[in-house]
Amino acid sequence: MKAFVTGGTGFVGANLVRLLLQQGYEVKALARSNARLDNLNGLEIELISGDLNDPDLARSMQGCDCLFHVAAHYSLWQRDRDLLYQSNVLGTRNVLAAAKAAGIGRSVYTSSVAAIGIDPSGQPTTEQYQSPVEKLIGEYKQSKYWAEQEAVKAAQLGQDVVIVNPSTPIGAYDIKPTPTGDIVVRFLERRMPTYVETGLNFVHVQDVAWGHLLALQKGKSGERYILGNQNLSLKQLLDELSQITGLSAPARSIPVWIPLSVAWIDETILTKFGKKPSIPVDGVRMSKQPMYYDASKAIRELGLPQTPIHIALKDAVDWFQENLIQTE
Template sequence: MRALVTGATGFLGSHLARTLVERGDEVRVLVRPSSDRRRLEGLPLEEAIGDVTDPGSVSDALDGVDTVFHCAAYVELGARDPGRMQRVNVDGTRQVLDAAGACGALVVHVSSVAALGPTGREPVDESWWNPEAPSVAYERTKREAHLLARARAEQGARVRIGIPGGIYGADDDSEMAKLIRTFVTYPTPVGYMPELVQSLVNVDDCAEGLVRIAERGEDGREYLLCADAVTFREWFRLIAAGAGRRPPVAYLPTGLVRWSSSPAATLARWLGGNPGLVTDTIALATRHQAFSGARARAELGWEPRPLAVGMAEMAEVLKREHERERAARRAARERARAARRTP
């Protein structure tokens, strides 16, 4: 496979690029000049400098490519620049679809369960589509991009759609990763929203699923990449078990969390934070997102790790990081004390 990966400096895109390289595929990445390339260090990649919002650079990057994995997205809750989110998530997807269609390349479009909308408690499949209007800008733009990709597929273009659940992994810096890090690192006796269901997938398993969509999937087909659908109570217990800690003994009810949105946003504003981050996070989190990855398992042979295994792996990495940080702080304090004692 000669593949182009957009969004390759991001969390999922970098893991996908590494997966492709380790398979022996030829990999080109579309990166902006200012992009932080730390996640790609050491990988034998070909760089194409450009941006998904620039049609010329997208077309140039696709030259000689047979498959494009479109991972690029502007992911921000409480977006301070919704216009930029529209340009990247929607217009950027259109540019990639146009350029790939012109050269006949296969597009594996990376969507999100946020595009399909909230569910009930029982996991649903790829036919699910909630007609409610999206509640936040990220959800709205991912839905628009999903519909663009779906429309192109219906018109006969070579387009397949991967739909990940909540993606987790040790090198993430999302709000979910920060939550997991807190539960791993510190005793946390209180959880929240114990009955709500969410769907999760390890980042490396998600990358593997996208590769399988390219190799074994069908044009026009959509594939949910969700390993487990669990309640928050079950999730917190798995994090605690992986970290060797006690799980929460009390839980804030969902109604209270929803009610707290406005006062918490006000507090964030007083403290100089982003109130939109608070309201968007609560809007997305306080509803079921229960999805099944049965199609990917049955049709693609996809075998993601169970959430219990993934949380244990992540907890181990986070604990080692925490110990290194503590050791570094102790060493810094010792150096400072030694400096003060030096005449």
């Protein structure tokens, strides 16, 4: 089979492309003309130069059997509202329409747990819950909600589209890096003296890649599947990193109002003087409550693997030390 993949240059996409090649798929990968191609260098794929909103995208998809729409613009900066809508919402609409026009049989759309929100009951959130969009914190989460609605609408109109909602992936090829990868990098560089009391659901990025392929093979059109594994506090994650690396984990937490104040000053005042903000306000606001999820549905219906998070962190540490960090 031949797969068309958007977002192959990114973290999840790069792992998915490698898995597809290992499983015998031919791969066409869409990449912007100015994209970093480090994650795809040396792979036997057909690289297509283009954009999510290209009007002739269907022509590039001709001959493909399936689509993995992984690409999305990620930003927690409030100034990026328009770009988030253009890329995530309109881009998803265009990509799915192109897949339909090209006669692609089945599509897998990569949403996020960010589009679901957090169940106020205090229990780990499942696919059954949906936060009102106005209660999703920040423009990024809201853009992912509206993008997911594009996939839902396409499925309701008869297109075969399965939705996957990764939680917080960890592992290799986190090239930018993601916010979680940045935590690992700052820990390795000993630039994390304190932490905030929060928590996330973590999953090995290779399991996320498998979740996409399993969704193609076993998922039900129009349904969504949380691709996650273990709920951990940030402190527990840092303690795991300490065990792996031998470096000391920060022992002191700080109240969330401190980084929130710094972020507000950064984003609303200092940017006016040309200073690049260091902490996004929306990112700090998200950390005010644990973001825990339940991946039981994907485990039960898709057979989602559950690689121990210790292994995911070890793989991330090894990759960062080899590719991004100058070690002594």
